[in-house]
Amino acid sequence: MAWNEPGGGNQHDPWSSGGRRGGNDGDGNRGGNNGGNKGGNNQGPPDLDEALKKFQDKLNSMLGGGKKGGGKKTGGGGGGKSRNPFALPGLLIVAALAIWAAMGFYLVDQSERGVVLRFGEFQSIVDPGLQWNPPLIDEVRMVNVTRVRSLTQTQSMLTRDENIVEVEISAQYQVANPGDFVLNVRDPATSIENALDSALRHVVGGTDMIDILTSGREILGSSVSSRLQSYLDNYGAGIRLQTINIESTSAPEPVIDAFDDVIRAREDRQRTINQGIAYANAIIPEAQGQAQRVVEQGQGYRESVVARAQGQANRFNSLLTEYRNSPGIMRERMYLDAIEEVFGNTPKVLLDVSDNAPLMYLPLDQLRGGNRSSSGNNANSNESLDPAVLERLRNTQGSSSSSSNNNSSIRREGR
Numbered sequence: 001m002a003w004n005e006p007g008g009g010n011q012h013d014p015w016s017s018g019g020r021r022g023g024n025d026g027d028g029n030r031g032g033n034n035g036g037n038k039g040g041n042n043q044g045p046p047d048l049d050e051a052l053k054k055f056q057d058k059l060n061s062m063l064g065g066g067k068k069g070g071g072k073k074t075g076g077g078g079g080g081k082s083r084n085p086f087a088l089p090g091l092l093i094v095a096a097l098a099i100w101a102a103m104g105f106y107l108v109d110q111s112e113r114g115v116v117l118r119f120g121e122f123q124s125i126v127d128p129g130l131q132w133n134p135p136l137i138d139e140v141r142m143v144n145v146t147r148v149r150s151l152t153q154t155q156s157m158l159t160r161d162e163n164i165v166e167v168e169i170s171a172q173y174q175v176a177n178p179g180d181f182v183l184n185v186r187d188p189a190t191s192i193e194n195a196l197d198s199a200l201r202h203v204v205g206g207t208d209m210i211d212i213l214t215s216g217r218e219i220l221g222s223s224v225s226s227r228l229q230s231y232l233d234n235y236g237a238g239i240r241l242q243t244i245n246i247e248s249t250s251a252p253e254p255v256i257d258a259f260d261d262v263i264r265a266r267e268d269r270q271r272t273i274n275q276g277i278a279y280a281n282a283i284i285p286e287a288q289g290q291a292q293r294v295v296e297q298g299q300g301y302r303e304s305v306v307a308r309a310q311g312q313a314n315r316f317n318s319l320l321t322e323y324r325n326s327p328g329i330m331r332e333r334m335y336l337d338a339i340e341e342v343f344g345n346t347p348k349v350l351l352d353v354s355d356n357a358p359l360m361y362l363p364l365d366q367l368r369g370g371n372r373s374s375s376g377n378n379a380n381s382n383e384s385l386d387p388a389v390l391e392r393l394r395n396t397q398g399s400s401s402s403s404s405n406n407n408s409s410i411r412r413e414g415r
Helices: 048-062 087-102 178-183 188-205 209-213 217-235 253-325 327-344 364-369 374-384 387-398
Strands: 105-108 112-118 121-126 129-132 138-144 149-158 164-175 239-250 349-353 410-414
Touching (some): 105 112, 121 178, 138 178, 164 209, 253 327
16 A cells, blocks of 8 residues: 555655654654654655755844744743844845856957956956956957958049049958057047048049059059058057958049040050050061171171182192292193183083094083983983084994094084
8 A cells, every 4th residue: 555545544655764744742843753853764855844944044043033932931031032133234245246256257259359448447458268357347348350341432532633533442451459449449430431531532632543444453452551551550440451452443424435435545555556566576686686697697708708818819829839849830730720620610521533433422411410311311412412513423323434534533512
């Protein structure tokens, strides 16, 4: 039978030490437990009512109160100790201090830095991690130092040549010094916007419009970047620029077509100039090379002529010396050399034929050429012979015993 079954005799829980949970005794204690857990084998859970009563008793004792009624009277007086009037405020102060100290803990993210202000005055910069500062005394302002902030502006402004141009510019920046960023400038975003506008107008006002619209955009961006960074450093804004980009530059809408025509004409002009420069760069080196070659050829010809003249002069001096020693031999040698040189450069052939001997003819002129076929040589040689020589050849081949003149030799000439 269960211990708590209705109508059963077992009304005791299984954790009690046995014995019946009776009513209160004369002193107000519960029966069976004998004033607590004394005696027996109490293995059950604690009694919540009893625990709450003990806590109330301890609280009353801390506040200076005693037990009410029921106790023995000592002497003639009644009641317990008198209540301490400072106990409750002290307890409240301790609790308030604990809550105040717990409020001072905070966590700084890895991408942030904390700027600590003590009664409004800069105190320090805290790093990422769990930090504690006295609340209501120190104020901590979190600043993200890794996020790249951006700003874009589109402005119409006057150029140096008194034209109006529209420029769209964008800037990216980061916080370099959290303390300066928080304290030196009230509104950093507005400050950098105004500084960017001022720097852009200053640079555009000193540049011609055609440079802004064409090739001067890169120079414009670098000039604006350096000037804007100097402005921010003078302000002590704690901002470091990352990039400055000139997104677009254009003329005002009513005259944009005319400006486009002008830009195209300038581009065509520059392209033609570049083509001319490229052609000049290709022609001039070639002409210079040809001129140098002609000069070197002239120098080579001069040196060869001079060397040939010097060689001929030296040869003549040598021949003169030999001629003085033996004039006859030298005259005959010189004659033979001259005849050899003359007949060596002519296509004519001299033949010495006797009267009764057969005429053996060889195409010597063709043999000297060496670049024609044998059949062609014979045909060409017969065609190149003199008619008288051909007639003589026919007569010689027809009758080998015919008479001839008394001359011992006949000069035949053929080509």
